[in-house]
Amino acid sequence: MNLHLHRFALFTAFSTLCLIIAGALVTSNDAGLSVPDWPLSYGQLMPPMIGGIFYEHGHRMIASFVGLLTIVLAVWLWKAESRGWVKKLGLAAIGAVIAQGLLGGMTVIFLLPLAVSVSHACLAQLFFCMIVSLAWLTSPSWQRQREEPGPRLPDRGAPPLRALCLTANAAVFLQLLMGAALRHKGLGIIPHLFGAVVVAALVVWVMARVGTQYSGRPEILRWALLLNGMVMLQLVLGAGTYWIREITEGAVQPLLPMVLLTVAHVAAGALILAVSVILSIQVHARLGHSTGDMGKQGVPAAT
């Protein structure tokens, strides 16, 4: 295990979260088109950082930094990592960050068309999940699981917990998609509210299953608890975001409380997707197929 590589992956994940926050600040401050050209900004590498340009160009600078970190991470993985599929995930992250940069440019050139803006917002979440997964897969905790896998636990019950976790992943992603569409005025609030109910119900269901069947397995329980806590916090942030917009209707936006709550809501959404993916990885690594492989000295299917 390469601890330096893990720490670098963690730093890349943290930088990516900062990038998502910077992107949310661009949207909340309505600064998406404050720089009308791309890839340069006003034909320069460093335009005057005034008004909305501060947010838009700042977002571009952080994005360039994250792009560079991603390339270094992928090359490092390629050289130091023994698992082929982890190497490939590193390469895929490079592809995603390039695609994300192109989508960002297209939002500027085509004046924020809904499909491009929503795609840009959603690919950001997927890219963040890739980097967080790489950080987890290079971590000492994952390494211990590889070295001392223990018996695989049966995935009893219907639906299987693994399927339930994957459904939760998909629901969280769809909810982020609807949130992005709402932010870019392509969708009303109702689908997003409905999505919140569905996600909350799925996450509570996952927690109930983990709590009743796998309460003695901290490597699963702690991620399920974290996911539940974050979703509850996110519901509060979502309600706050809606409330602040209602009470400041008619004011000259962007007001700071609206910006802060909305950006926190976006960042929490990204973290929830990442945590739900880690939980899925853990559940798939530790649980076997129903009762059939009970007792198998299982190494996780993909180690």
Place this chain on the structure above:
Amino acid sequence: MSFLKILACSTAAFLLFAVGCGGGGEEAATQEEAASEAAVEYVKVDPATAGSVSGKVILDGKAPSNPRINMSAEPDCGGLHDSPVRAEVAVVGDGGALANVFVWVKDGIEGKFEVPSTSVALNQKGCIYTPHVVALRSGQVLSVTNSDPTTHNVHPLPLVNREWNRSQTPDASPIERTFSRQEIMLPVKCNIHPWMRAYINVVAHPFFAITGADGSFEIKGLPPGTYTIEAQHERFDAQEMSVTVGASESKQADFTFSAG
């Protein structure tokens, strides 16, 4: 199929979808505008029989307070004002006189009218668009200037015309653009200074007016006929009334908006 192949295909499809949904270029807009300038026979109104519609727009009830604009984060803008700046959402004068209402003949005009060769001015001064509401003809030039010591970007948000976004530095020459289609209360903003907002009205004929500080307006040179006159304000619901104008007749059409 390997994971990487699936990911590559997904990304390519994703980008193609996004490009497919992108907006059109400005070249198309220019061609469209040029095509609309094809030779046509213009309507000439006989001055001897032309009538007019004038009136006053009143706001009934307590006028909403205009929200304060916080320019503190932008010294180049905040330093241009000695006192707090408020948005021009509802500019109400004595007796409820409502300014910045766009009044126009919505229905009843037939034929095409010659487009003036003069331009209509929209200035950026004190990090505020001036005037707050402008009106021009389809195909007439809108000339946007920047009187501020800071950069702005001019970004109209049309529904039926082509959208554009242009930055303008303090020393830049005026941005001159036309809109080819009729569109009422078309918002224009600045993404650098998000409080900046104005409304552009693009009309296919010359029969329109904007109320002044006293709430009054006058639409002159109307040929005899029956018209639907509409008054639109950025905050309040639009109102309309039918007015019949005889030869050389001056008709009164007053509107009252409810403050709600």
